[in-house]
Amino acid sequence: MxxxxxxxxxxxxxxxxxxxxxxxxxxxxxxxxxxxxxxxxxxxxxxxxxxxxxxxxxxxxxxxxxxxxxxxxxxxxxxxxxxxxxxxxxxxxxxxxxxxxxxxxxxxxxxxxxxxxxxxxxxxxxxxxxxxxxxxxxxxxxxxxxxxxxxxxxxxxxxxxxxxxxxxxxxxxxxxxxxxxxARVMSLRDGKSKMSKSDPSDMSRILLTDSDDDIAQKIRKAKTDPEPIPGSPNGLDERPEAKNLVGVYSVISGESVEAVLARFEGQGFGQFKPALAEALVGLIAPIRARLEDFRKDxxxxxxxxxxxxxxxxxxxxxxxxxxxxxxxxxx
The missing domain is CATH 3.40.50.620 (HUPs)
Incomplete structure (x- = not known):
């Protein structure tokens, strides 16, 4: 194979x-x-x-x-x-x-x-x-x-x-x-469009070179809706931005979407976004450090x-x- x-x-x-x-x-x-x-x-x-x-x-x-x-x-x-x-x-x-x-x-x-x-x-x-x-x-x-x-x-x-x-x-x-x-990751500004480097808005994407603060800021400003996090995936069907952020957290944490929703059910995105930002920093920071080392050589x-x-x-x-x-x- x-x-x-x-x-x-x-x-x-x-x-x-x-x-x-x-x-x-x-x-x-x-x-x-x-x-x-x-x-x-x-x-x-x-x-x-x-x-x-x-x-x-x-x-x-x-x-x-x-x-x-x-x-x-x-x-x-x-x-x-x-x-x-x-x-x-x-x-x-x-x-x-x-x-x-x-x-x-x-x-x-x-x-x-x-x-x-x-x-x-x-x-x-x-x-x-x-x-x-x-x-x-x-x-x-x-x-x-x-x-x-x-x-x-x-x-x-x-x-x-x-x-x-x-x-x-x-x-x-x-x-x-x-x-x-x-994972199909969507724009942080539009949950119906794929994340892309061609998007004119830097806030639509998280780069592997972004600092920890940049990542936290982009997640904090990511588009969401005022509704609380639902208890089942069906509750995300008409909420593309919410579905995108939950999906990203699920992939990074290794948990199912159902498990993520069960943990955050009823909370607003004001509580969810810091947890997502922390998970993203944990994933990207080591990659960014290794990337910098390779760039130097x-x-x-x-x-x-x-x-x-x-x-x-x-x-x-x-x-x-x-x-x-x-x-x-x-x-």
Missing amino acids: RVLSGIQPTGGLHLGNLLGAILRWVRMQDEAECLFFLADLHALTVDTDPAQLRANVREMAAALLASGIDPAKSVLFRQSAVPAHAELCWILNGTARMGWLNRMTQWKDKAGKNREGASVALFDYPVLQAADILLYRATHVPVGDDQKQHVELTRDIALKFNTDFDVDLFVPPEPYIGGGTA PGELDRLLAEGAERATEIAEPVLAQAKAATGLTG
Whole structure:
């Protein structure tokens, strides 16, 4: 069993990234062989600042390591440091079909009405994503609901390639549901919108670099409603901001939502918010300290990523070689 997942190197990692993906990755390390990569090639689907991209790769690597990704357990690397990703993507472009890509809802959402002005990379990135997965013969891919369609596309590409060239090379991957539940963390200003670094309000998100005081202030000012905390989850159904804060506390504390509600039932958010802030500080403060240590030593970050790229290349190169042989690119 081999698990693969990637994350685009963007600045400003926040609580939603941590609870929604990164801590799940940390738990996966004890369940399967894991490869995690910084998807800098995927970052080129939109306009990028070269210096910012380079800085973001290091920042993301530092955040992953600080959060618990262990290079002794997992392979952590920069996507572009393994050229086989781009090479296999081009080979698979001969297998993928325009109709398949046209049906990708992410393409429709991201391109919007300006499809003619979108980059070819934005249209084609699901094929690169397929190459990322198939290159390592990954059996499982942890994905959110918005990416399940891309895993299905990867399966279609794998099966068509194997059939077209009469080989048993690529492994059709399955979505991975291990690593525990991934939390869907919403904005602190709007319980109906996901927490995002693109939100213009800094008060909408908690960053991994926020101080203890910043965290406490953001929770104190988080949008809620005047109603007391209910005794059952049904009482949160029409209260998105309340549901979000209770859900975050549940994930951090390891308690069920029912247990959290039982403890705080009847109280207002004036009593609940300090407890949530304390739990958040307990989670983020150690990560922030480790993150600062890694930031001070970019050479060590580069060394760890280079080591990971070497290990990834050892797995990827034989698969790429077989793909080339199957298609007639090599003897």
